[in-house]
Amino acid sequence: MSPAPSHPAAAPDRPAVAPTRSWSFPAPIRHTLANGITLLAYDLPGQYVLAVRALIRFGLAAEPAGREGVAVMMARLLDEGTQRHTSEEFAGLLERHGIAFGAGVADGGLMVDVDVSARHLGAALDLLRQALTEASFPEDEVRRVLRSRLAEIEQERASAGHRASRELIATMYAAGERAAIPNAGTAATIGSLTREDIAAFHAHVVRPQGAVVVIAGDLRDLDYLALVEGSLGDWVADPMDVPGPRRPIPAADADRIVLVDRPGAVQTELALGVPGPDRSVATGWAPYPVLSFVIGGSPNARIDAVLREEKGFTYGIRCGFRPRARGGSFVVSGSVRADSTIESLHLLREILDRARDGFTPEEVRAGVDFVAGTAPGRYATAEAVADEAIGLALEELPEDFTNTNLEAVRALSPERLTSAFREVTGTGMTVVLVGDATSLRQGLAAQGASLTVTKQ
């Protein structure tokens, strides 16, 4: 690996790295609205597009059995018609004020995102209030949104990556677990939904109790508190008994191989997974982002150093620890050239096995410096700060978690990294392949673990 000897005389030598001034994740100003909603304000001078995030807490267990996906469909319909405006009028209002509006659902609740320039903040907050409290779920719009989800399910089925993820959660988690099917539901559950299901779910869970609103951006000269108080501060509703999020139960037979047949595929999509920690894990979250980086977070990480840079089997395979509000997972995923599938899977498992033996001090240093050093840049915009803040709220973590976790990251030892990886792995992994069954079946059967072949 020694560099070539000749170079122009004028070129300076490789410079040393200089120290960089310290940085910390910004602290919010905390307000409590008249109705109890928590408002966290992050003043970020120079960030002209304001990011507003609203969290409504509930666990997905609040969805009635057989109606999984109702939460996401409710979220998608919040801006598709309200007591005052048709879907089209509402869209027109959002667009004329240059508001980007989005809503999604995680295992801990509903999150609504609003990005807007300062001069339209008042209008944006009023529309946010209407969406949350006055959504009317017009029959026509409900039918359209459900149909569009069904089309999306078909598109996901056709995408090898999505198809692998779906099979992975279905295999990794116990049957009947909410986490075993996509948040946005399946063709069967979406097909059975009615307008009444969605309106009733909305009435049940969308409430101000426990809600958190984040606003981030250049707040100088802006009476944001009055604007938020004047829109969301008046929202009242009786408290309801709504279940919170909970850790999913793994399947008893999760340690097996599932092959999804895709005849003639030129690549095989691989997904290996095992349940993992969330960010409130008692032993600390710090090792997990570092492990993700060292094992499969860059072209030089252990996985791609072999599968991409040495073998040329893949454009890239990544791994990561994915936290939920409760529980999480460790997933390795990517696609490889079809005829390298068996060798790639073998190499991957070998790399993961060897990771249990430990990491070099150099690897730990690189991983720690990557995670700690990239933090200022990762949280440099209003949008990124607001997303992190609402994520912390969703996971019920303290507002200074980002900073205390970075402190813990800097203090990590190779031993701690090894023990953290051992805590998650070692009891086998779920392996999903989306590829050509005819050519793969035999090689996979020889791997010893239980093999299931399913159709596309």
Add this chain to the structure above:
Amino acid sequence: MPLAYPIHERTLANGLRVIISPDHSVPTVTVNLWVGVGSRHESAGRTGFAHLFEHLMFQGSARVATGEHFELLMAHGGRLNATTWFDRTNYFETVPTGVTELALWLEADRHGNLLAAVSQENLDNQRDVVKEEKRQRYDNQPYGDALIEVYAAIFPPDHPYHHPTIGSMADLDAASLEDVHAFFTAHYAPDNTVLTLCGDLTPQEGFALVEKHFGHLTAEAAPRRGPHPALPPLESPVRVDLQRSVPNDRLYLAYRLPAETQDEFLACALALDCLAGLSTSPLVSALVRRDQVATSVHGSAWGFVDGVSLGIITIDVAPDQRAEEVEQAAVELMAAAIAADLDPQLLEASRAHTERAWLAALAGQEERADLISHYALLHGDAQTINTRLDTILAVEADAVSDAARRWLTPEHRATIAYQAEREQEDVA
């Protein structure tokens, strides 16, 4: 009112254009280089080279070992990558302030002295990686070949945008080390490069560091050809029918637009927004919301500089509908909207949307640096990041209507129509 992001600019004696834009909000610096080479500079039989180079640039240079560029910068808290497009190749990293000089040293070594490290071995390896990239992004994705078909249908065979940046795998297979050397020598040189530093440093610090690490480079790029002559709209509709294993029928309606250096391009972009981009536009409103014959409609304008740009409308056909009828309905809706006066509410919405999107793009150092390099290299003026929004907001309704009438009427379209093959019977 123009925006006020600071722009300090200097050209080194070797032709390297350097722009420093200080921003001390967080202790990081983005180093962003745009090289004036993209797939439009490739010749027949040598397609895919610009993109292959993007890969080779991470495989070591005179004093940097294979993979070390990625490894070293990430291990010091950097995030980095590179991309290839028709008009340029860009390389960028965002690093802690104290790592800026190391990043510049690494960039100078590969932009100045790549060839010392290009071997048959790393050429072969990255060729394999690129083939997997193509399989992953184009061959093994539903509709993955759509853009390849769009470019081929809308741009003439001898036009530089006729082929996609991924290029032909046969051309890559045929590439020799000599070809690779010749391509680098022709295009990678300080006088064909813009370097932007955006972040936690002063202009004095920035210029001194760049002079120190890039000042000694002496290469000159081969003479640049002038832009291709402006292409007129297609004279008559072009149609490509594809039967593929895809989840639903989908239509791509593609239009030639003026080069993005022309003001008329901005009018076309607003027109596309008003016709098919906004959720209150006639196409979305009628096809998705009212008649529900499409599950989604998207319209957008992609700006290029070589005499022509591209407008694309994508329509996902609803399961029980016939694609030809949906296409006919879309084309008629567009024709009617273009013939009528532009709805002022739509234009207001498009302007508001553009304003937020533009400010959001400039919010982070990374994308701001990329936009600075973009306008410096392709438009010759880095200050454009501060004035472009005003230019867009000043486009009058009449100009938008005129642009739509000239470029977006039905006869000027190319249609790429995907028809979903019927499900295969289960043989398991």
